[in-house]
Amino acid sequence: MAFASLTLILFTSFCLILRAQAQAQAPAPSSGAVDLVAILQKGGQYTTLIRLLNESQQLTQIQSQLKSNSQGFTLFAPTDNAFQNLKSGALNGLSDEKKVQLILYHVTPKYYSLSDLLTVSNPVRTQASGSEGSWGLNFTGQGNQVNVSTGVVETQVNNALRQQFPLAVYQVDKVLLPAELFGAKSPAAAPKSPKSSSETPTVGKAGGAPSPSGNAQNENGAAGRNVGFGVILGVGLFCMGVLS
Template sequence: MAFTSLILILFCSFCLILQAQAQAQAQAPAPSSGAVDLVAILQKGGQYTTLIRLLNDSQQLIQIQSQLKSNSQGFTLFAPTDNAFQNLKSGALNHLSDEQKVQLILYHVTPKYYSLADLLTVSNPVRTQASGSDGSWGLNFTGQGNQVNVSSGVVETQVNNALRQQFPLAVYQVDKVLLPEELFGEKSPAAPSPKSPKSSPETTTVGKAGGAPSPSGEGQKDNGAAERNMGFGVILGVGLICMGALS
């Protein structure tokens, strides 16, 4: 009897262990079979030609494909459509340096796998692969139900069609290019240049060009005019006397 009870206890314990292992495997993301081909995923979507070109030009396609094999956290890519790039302001990409273009691409990649359900409950800001002197650049996610919105601080758009949602890589369509504030934020207005101190009025002196005449100069002019008037009167008086004598 005791032996039978022992067998039952061992059997029940074994069943509990199997059940716990099954639950743990169900909660963990299922690894995909074979290598993940990101280009094939985007090409199947049919509207990501610009993104594929930028991934190739920036060498980030090779980096992501390589890191997918070793990163235990996986990756999430937010893939702007061709229309999203076409709707950018003219020259928005041309003014970026090669390094800034790499940062723009990395800003669309998170170093962790997120399902759509994860994005609804994630703690903001979510770290991306892009970074600067101030640390990693982040994205903010909001939403409810099945709708998820992503904001960069410059643009906000909805996370739409899931091109792939299987660990270790999730790829989601976005209809706007996610422009980081670090590259596209409004620049603070330039500080006004300090005004040069006003020069004190120059003291004018007599005899210099542009200088106002001094009071003494004005007196001399007045005296000269009086003397000329007096001489003219004397001449006029003498003339009158002569005319009277002749008459």
């Protein structure tokens, strides 16, 4: 009995040890939803971005989709100075719809680490899109430096505010202006010049006025015929007088 009891105790202890080791190796459960505002507030220079995220209701969208999107998200966060350095009226001149597109252009529907951005296939799709499809970003770099280009502006991807799946947040010192909204506009076609009112009507066509030179020729012809008729008449009278 004593031997059986000792064996049972040893077996139970062994099972408890294995269970403790398995729990230690298992990943820690999530502490809750990712708080994007808290991440940006901790950075201390993203007041304008937070306001635009709230006004466009994209903050709620991103927070909600983070729970169901298996690919994660990447946000490129312009600083307050980046917004202040925009040309006067560049932001206020946008409609509400275009402001939403501008914010969505800073979000990719996939999680990217900095090393991922060095090897991605350009252009990288963003959440912004138009009639021709998604609007893209282009990434280049070497070593630890990553640059992002929109075709209108180019800047360096700097401080990583968060680099943990499902959300990566990177600081950018310029607002990423999409070419679809801020690119050069094609020049409008030049208006056709109106026809000159001084054009001379063509003789012989409907509505055309006869030329002065034509009238003169008609008058000269009539005068010539009258002179010839008078000469013939005079010769005839002369002959009649001689015969009589």
